[in-house]
Amino acid sequence: MHYIKCPWCGLRPESEFQYQGDATKKRPDDDAPIEAFTDYVYFRDNPKGRHTEFWHHTGGCRQYLVVERNTKTHEIASVRYAKPHEAKPHEAEPPKEGETS
C-alpha cells in the first residue's frame, strides 16, 4: 500500500486517497475538434515506469494532487497540488535515503 506525502497533510496511506488517473491529459477548449475530445475522454497510455497522476485526497484535505510515480517500482518522485496554493505548510521534499516516498 502506497504512502503518499500530501503537501498539506503530510505522509498518509493510500487508503485516504482516490486514484484519478493520468494527469498529463488536458481538457481541450470547447471549440477543439471532436478528435481532441475523443482522445481526452477515452484514451489513456499505460506506461511502465515514470507516470504523472492525479490522486484526490478524499480522506484528508480534499485536494487534487499531482503525483509523479513509477508504475514499475511504485517509487514516488514528487507530489504537488493540482491547484497552486499560497500556503504550503508541508511542501513536498525529495525523499531522504531510507524513506519511502
Place this chain on the structure above:
Amino acid sequence: MSAQGSYRLGAGGAIDRAASVAFKFDGKALTGCKGDTLASALLANNVRLIGRSFKYHRPRGVMALGSMEPNGLVEVREGARREPNIPATTVELFDGLVAQSQNRFPSLRYDLMAVNQLASPFLSAGFYYKTFMWPASFWESVYEKAIRKAAGLGRAAGDPDPDGYDHVHMHTDVLVVGAGPTGLSAADAALSAGARVLVVDENAHVGGALAYEREDIDGAPASAFVDAATQRIDSHDNGDVLTRTTALGVYDHNLVVALERVSDHELTPGAGKPRQRLRLIRAKQIVLAAGALERPLTFANNDKPGVMLSSAVRGYVNRYAVAPGRRIAIVTTNDDGYRTARDLIDQNVEVSLIADARDHASAVSSEIEGRGVPVLRNTLPQKVLGGVETEGLALQTKDGAPVADHRCDTVAVAGGFNPCVHLTSHLGAAPYWREDLLAFVPDIDDKSLQTAGACRGVYDTRACLDDGAAAGVEAARRVGCDVVSRSKSSTVALDAANVFEGPGDGKKSFVDFQNDVTAADVRLSAQEGYEAVEHLKRYTTLGMATDQGKTSNINGLAVLAAARNVPIDVVGTTRFRPPYTPAAIGAYAGHHRGKEFQPIRRTAFHRCHEEESAVFVEAGQWLRPRFYPQGNEDVFAALKREAAAVRTSVGVCDVSTLGKIEIFGPDAAALLNKVYINAWSKLAVGKARYGVMLRDDGYMFDDGTTSRLAEDHFFLTCTTANAARVLAHLEHTSQVLYPDYDVNFVSATEQWCGLALAGPKSRALLADIVDGFDVSNENLPFMGIAETTIGGAPARIFRISFSGELAYEINVPWGWADHLWRKLRAAGEAYDLTPYGSEALAVLRIEKGHIAGPEIDGRTMASDAGLGGMMSKKKDFIGKRMALHRAETSGERPSLVGVKPVNTSERLRGGAHLVASREDGLKDSLGWVSSVTDSPNVGSWIGLGFLKGGMEQNGRTIYASYPLKDEFVEVELCNPCFVDPEGERLRG
C-alpha cells in the same frame, strides 16, 4: 516410557513433563506435555499415520517442523470453530484439543479411495485437461461430483465463525522478520544504535532454528543467548518482540502484513480477546532474517509416514524429547545428516545407517563413523519399503550398483537448504542460483529491505550473529542513527553433493507432497511442451498448495532442469505470492463483518420514524423509511394510502439523505455554469433552479435543485447515491480544470436535515408553523426560497416539488430535527398530515414523469430524457462537445415515454422490453421500461421507459415483453407526466 507417550525420551527437551495435556485425535484420547505441538505429541504416542493425500489418498505423516509441513495436515477443533488443512506441526497442544485426520473414507488406516493409487497413471499431469474434455454437460453431472468426492483435503466448518478478529496499524523504524540468531542479533544492534525496533516470528518460541539444536554460543547453551537477547529487546522502551506472528506479505512502500495468532493456542479465545490479529506494520527499514528450509530428496515412496526431514528428526529429539522412530536411517547429501546422527546417538536413539551421496568424508562424518554408525558413501536412496508405514530402505550406488535392502522404521532425509526467499519474491525480486550453495538466494537491492543470515545463504551460527548485527546497524544508520556500517558475513561454500533425485522412473517419487505431484509428472509436463517454469506450475499444480511450495518448489525445478538438460538457473523460479502461510479470511475482514461491514447512516429524524412504526430500507449506507404501515397494512396498501394523501391533503417525507453542498466564492456561478448544462449567472438571489450535470463523455451524471442564497453563495442538492461523487466532481472542476476560479465547497449533507411537505394543504400547514413568515404564493412563489425560523429553529424553505403537488422542502440544522418533526405532527393533525416513505415517493415521481436512478443509468443523454432543451448554446459546460457530437451522429436514440397497459388490470414490470408486435423477439427490441408503479391516482399500473422515436409515437399501442416471467402486455404510449401535465398544482 512415560504416560505421555511411549516414544517420549527419558530426558531433555523444552517440554514441561509435569504438565500433562489431554487431547483427542480421531476420537482417541491421548496425552502430551505442555510445550508439545500436536505433531510432537502424536509422534510421542507413536501415531505416525495422520492423513491421506489430496489426489491418491496415500498415507501421510509428519515430515517437518513448523509451517513448512506439507504432509501432516489435520482438521482442528469442532463445530463452528473447525478449521481444515492445519499442519499438525504448527498446532500448540492445549487441554481439550480435538483433531481429525482428513480425506479418508471410511477410516484413516483402511481408506477405500486409496484405489486412486492404482489409477495413478490416469491422474498424472494435466489429467483434468486431457480427460474431461466432453461432453460439457458431464462436467456438472458426473465429473465434478466424482472429483469432489475423491480429491480434496479437510472440510470447512460450514457455520459462521464465532470468533473475533482485530486489525492493528503499527509503525516502527526497523522491522525484523524472524527471531532466530540473525534476527535477534539484528534487533539488538539496531536498538543499541538508537532505532525503534519490532521483531516478529511465526513460532511460539524465540530462537528460530536454535530452539531445535544443541549448540553453544560463547561457551554457554544457545538458549542463554536467546533468552538474554529477547529480554534485552522486549524490555527496552523502543523494542518489541511478537511471537506467534507471521509476516504474511511485503507490500508497496514497506507495508508488512503480519498475522498474530492471539488465541489459537487456547481452547477458545478469552473473554473480549480476538482469535487473531492482523497487524499492518509500516516500517522504515525491514531486515529479513527468515532463515532457510531444509529440502527433501526425491525418490520412490518418499512420502510414506516415517520419512522425515533430517533437521526435523533432530528437532523432535532435541526440543520435544520425542524419538521419531526406534531405528533411524539417514540419507544425506551434506553434513546435516551427520548432525542429526550425533544428536540421536547422544539421546540413545539407534542410527542404523547413513547413506551419503558424497564420495568423500568430512570432519563430522568421520566423527560419527568413529562412533560406530555404518556409513555408505556414493549411495542414493531408491525406494522406501513398507506398507502403510516405513519398514525399510532400498539403496543404490551412484553408479547404479545394487546395495542390500536396509531395515529401519524411519528415514531422515537431508537434501540441502533453501533460503527462505518468499518475502523478497513478494517485492518482485527473482532469486538467483548459487552453485557453491546449491541454492537460490535473494537478489534484492532495496534501499529499505535487507536480507541477513540463512535466508541469504549464511548458515554458520556465529556468522549469522555477525550478519544480523551488520544488517541491524545498517538499518539504524539508514533511519538516521549515528553509527558506522559493519561488514556483512561471507557465505561459505557448502560441502554437498549436487543431487536432488534418486534413481528410478519417478512415478511414486513425490516432489509436491500436498498436491501429489511426482517427478514423473514434472517430466511428462516437460515432454508435452510445458517446460517453461510458469507453465509447469499450472500444468502440474506444482507449488500451488497451501504450503506454497516450501518443500517442493526447488526439487521440482531440479527435475525439470534435468529433463530439459539445462542448468537449474536457466529454468528459473516461479514467484512466491502472499500470504506466506494460509490465513483465515476473518483476519482480513477484521471488524468489517455483519453489521460492521460498513457504517449505517441514520438521518436526524430516525427516532421519529421509529415512533411512527416506519419500515426501513437501505439506500446505500443510509436507512430510509420505506413506508409507515397502519394496522395490518402491507406495503402496497400503505404506499397507496400515503401517495393518495399527498395528492389530496398533505404528506411529509424525510429527504435528509439528498446530497447537500454549500458553494462559496465570487466564481461560484461561473463554476455552476461549467458543471450544469443550463445557465446560472442570472439566477436571482432567493431563487432555486433545477440543473442537470453531464459527464465528460456527454451522458447524464446527476440532477438536482440548486439555490442562490447570496451573490457568492449557492446551496446545491444532488441525488443521495451521487453525493460523494458530485462533491469530487466539483473539486475536480475547480482544482484541475479551472484552477483560477475562486470558489470553495463544503459538504452539508449531515449539517442540514430536510423534510418535504407536499400536497394541496401544505401551504396552510406551513403557515401554521413558521414564526410569522408570509408563505403566500406572492411572497414565496414556485422555485422561491426563504430563510426564516420555525419555532425558533433556523430554517431554509425551498418551494420545490418532486411529487408535482404544491410542496416545500424545509431544511433545519441536524440537531433541530426532533423539534421540527414534533411541531409539524402537532400542527398537522388538523390537516390529516401523513408521513410517506420511499415507496410512495417513487409512486409520486413516476406519476409526474420525473426521472431518477433507473432513468439516469449512465447511458442516458439529456435529450433522451426530454431535457435537451435545457442545454445552453451560449456557454461551454462539461460534456457539451461530446453530447452534441453524439446527438448528431448516433441516429435515432430511445427517448423518454410513458406507458400504461391497455387492459388496466394488467401489471407492468421494470426491465421489460418494448416491441412492436407479438411476433417480435428481443432482438427486435425498440426500447425498455425503466420504472413502474401501481398508480393510485391513474388507477392502473403506469411506467416510464425509453423508446426509439420517443413521444412522436404518443398514442400508439405496442407491447411490453418480459420473458423472465413469460409476460406479454399490450401498452399504450403516453405522456410520461401522468398527473397535472400543465403543472398548475405546483405553481398554484
